[in-house]
Amino acid sequence: xxxxxxxxxxxxxxxxxxxxxxAKANRRQALLSAAATLFALEGFNRVSLEDLGAAAGVxxxxxxxxxxxxxxxxxxxxxxVSKNLLDGGRRVVADSDGALAALGGLVAFHVDFALxxxxxxxxxxxxxxxxxxxxxxxxxxxQRNYVELWVDVLxxxxxxxxxxxxRMRAHATFGLINSTPHSVRSPGRLMGVRRARPLLQSMxxxxxxxxxxxxxx
Numbered sequence: 001x002x003x004x005x006x007x008x009x010x011x012x013x014x015x016x017x018x019x020x021x022x023a024k025a026n027r028r029q030a031l032l033s034a035a036a037t038l039f040a041l042e043g044f045n046r047v048s049l050e051d052l053g054a055a056a057g058v059x060x061x062x063x064x065x066x067x068x069x070x071x072x073x074x075x076x077x078x079x080x081v082s083k084n085l086l087d088g089g090r091r092v093v094a095d096s097d098g099a100l101a102a103l104g105g106l107v108a109f110h111v112d113f114a115l116x117x118x119x120x121x122x123x124x125x126x127x128x129x130x131x132x133x134x135x136x137x138x139x140x141x142x143q144r145n146y147v148e149l150w151v152d153v154l155x156x157x158x159x160x161x162x163x164x165x166x167r168m169r170a171h172a173t174f175g176l177i178n179s180t181p182h183s184v185r186s187p188g189r190l191m192g193v194r195r196a197r198p199l200l201q202s203m204x205x206x207x208x209x210x211x212x213x214x215x216x217x
Contacts, residue, residue: 028066030056032080035073040119044074044127074127075135081120082142085113089149099156106150107173107204114177114200115193121178147171154208165212173204 034055038047049070050060067073092109096102114121131139150170151163158166177200 024066027056027058031058031063031066031073032077035077036117036119036123039074039077039127040122044070044123044130071130071132074123075131077120078124078128078131078139079135079142081117081124082139082146085110086142086146086149088113089146093149093153099153102153103150103157103208104201104205106153107177107201107208110174110177111197111200111204114180115197157209158212161212169208173207176200176207177204 031052034052035047038051038055042051047070048060049063052070052073053060053063056063063073067076088109089106092105093102096105128136128139147167147170150173151166154166154169155161155163180196180200
């Protein structure tokens with residue numbers, strides 16, 4: 001007796017409410033992406049809600065459906081990035097076998113972030129002061145926690161070293177990595193991202209693992 005053939009069941013289309021929610025989330029993300037580009041190029045104070053809306057394909061007043069105002073857009077942009085960095089860093093450490101592997105994973109993770117988000121890095125550098133006070137405090141807390149994640153990993157590789165020195169190594173490495181994507185991505189530069197990534201990772205690891213040199217008296 002021949003078994004009945006199995007037919008592939010076509011999943012039902014998404015419910016209208018789900019489609020609306022997804023469309024709203026997509027428009028919100030489009031506004032954040034447009035904000036990163038425009039704020040980086042023009043600066044927060046020179047960009048209007050109409051500029052943001054036009055870049056995202058909506059009207060200026062439509063921005064208010066997603067954000068309370070331009071300052072709220074800036075806050076959402078920098079808060080989301082700070083949360084993603086911290087969450088991603090924690091996943092890297094949790095999935096690593098030992099401090100050295102965790103450090104290598106953190107460096108690779110941060111280099112990928114920097115090369116993929118040069119506009120956000122520039123916005124953070126030039127427009128952090130334009131955040132609302134509550135958003136400033138939350139971003140600082142998230143960023144401090146991210147730094148301490150690195151410090152905890154470095155402590156396993158530099159036994160007996162004070163946390164202040166480990167913190168300095170982390171901040172110096174962020175400065176190295178975060179400053180480079182601007183020149184890498186600039187038109188006319190010879191080095192592309194594919195070549196820059198391993199170089200950045202190598203330089204960052206060398207700085208983080210370098211032995212401390214005793215001061216000369």
